[in-house]
Structure formats: structure tokens, C-alpha cells
Amino acid sequence: MAPSACIDLRPGERVHLLGVARASIESGLHQGRALSIDDADITATLAARLGVFVTLTRQCALRGCIGSLESAEPLPRSVADSAYGAAFRDPRFPRLEAAELGEIRIEISVLSAMVPVRAASREALLAQLAPAADGLLLKDGAHRSTFLPKVWEQLPEPAHFLEQLMIKAGLPANHWSSGLRFYRYGATCFSETFADTPA
Known part of the structure; x- marks a missing residue:
């Protein structure tokens, strides 16, 4: 959504x-x-x-x-x-x-208001992202980070965008867990x- x-x-x-x-x-x-x-x-x-x-x-x-x-x-x-x-x-x-x-x-x-993004895998999440339009909030336990939509100007590739968002949250770039939650916003x-x- x-x-x-x-x-x-x-x-x-x-x-x-x-x-x-x-x-x-x-x-x-x-x-x-x-x-x-x-x-x-x-x-x-x-x-x-x-x-x-x-x-x-x-x-x-x-x-x-x-x-x-x-x-x-x-x-x-x-x-x-x-x-x-x-x-x-x-x-x-x-x-x-x-x-x-x-x-x-x-x-x-x-x-805008936050909308949950439901994804069972890293690939499923990447497929849902809209470059240049989506801001993304990541939560995983005590780890939390966000990128505004304008960050796509520096990180236009979805995979790289997600890797840097993980690193910003203090997680490994390739991290994935069942506790991960994502929210998109404009x-x-x-x-x-x-x-x-x-x-």
C-alpha cells in the first residue's frame, strides 16, 4: 500500500x-x-x-x-x-x-502518515519500494532509523538504500530478522x- x-x-x-x-x-x-x-x-x-x-x-x-x-x-x-x-x-x-x-x-x-510495509524477505521489501518517492522507517528491537525520500538522490539503487538504512540503525548491511518492521511515508x-x- x-x-x-x-x-x-x-x-x-x-x-x-x-x-x-x-x-x-x-x-x-x-x-x-x-x-x-x-x-x-x-x-x-x-x-x-x-x-x-x-x-x-x-x-x-x-x-x-x-x-x-x-x-x-x-x-x-x-x-x-x-x-x-x-x-x-x-x-x-x-x-x-x-x-x-x-x-x-x-x-x-x-x-504523510506512516503505512506499514509487509515483507517476508529482503527481496520482497525491495520489490515494493518506490525510489524517489518513499521515505522508509526501520525498526528492529532497540534499532531504529529512517531515510527521507530525498535520500534517494544520493542512494538511487533500492538495495544500496536499504543497506545504508540498516547501517544507520547500527545493524549489518545485509541484516534480516523476523523482528524487522518497515513503514513507508511520503x-x-x-x-x-x-x-x-x-x-
């Missing part, structure tokens, strides 16, 4: 969420916390409770990525929290500094253009 349809955001709503993300990073730099969102600023569409990831790049290289697969908060709050986390809480990178802000490009991924992705990014 394919993942449920992703949210349909109008151009103005996308621009608004990107602005929230950048303002939240600025709030982190100047006030040490994520941007506070007033209920009055949340429209009916943006009140959706969906998973969100915010990815930061600098000179086309990853500079931070934080998010959640599910959320109990409306989209603007999830975006504000994830943007702050990507800038200041990604353990792979030092905290973002003010001098970097003008070089940072922001991308937001709003996720994503609506949008990002700042260079014209949107402050000089």
Missing part, C-alpha cells in the same frame, strides 16, 4: 513556513530558544499535526537536519522547533554561528531559493 497523500500547501503557506524556520534560527542566535508561535497565526491548513524535518545546507553541504516522524503540534510549531534543533542540536555539527546565517539554505519536509518538500536567502 502506498503512503497517504502528503499535505497540499499553497505557495504562500510554504513561504510562511520557511520564514518561521529562519526566524526560529534567528531567535536561537539572539534569545537562546526556538521561536514562539501565537495560535492566531495558525491557519486551518497549518493546524495539521504531521511529522516535519528541517534540513540546513551551507555551500551545498549538509549543516544540520532535525525533525520528527510524527507530531502533536501544528505545523508552524513543529517547523520552529525542528529549525532550532537543526541549527543548534544536531550532534553531528557544532552550533550554528551568526556569521553562517546568511549562507544557510533551509529545506522543509512535511511527512513527503512534501520545499526550500528557500537563493533569492529568498538574505545576503
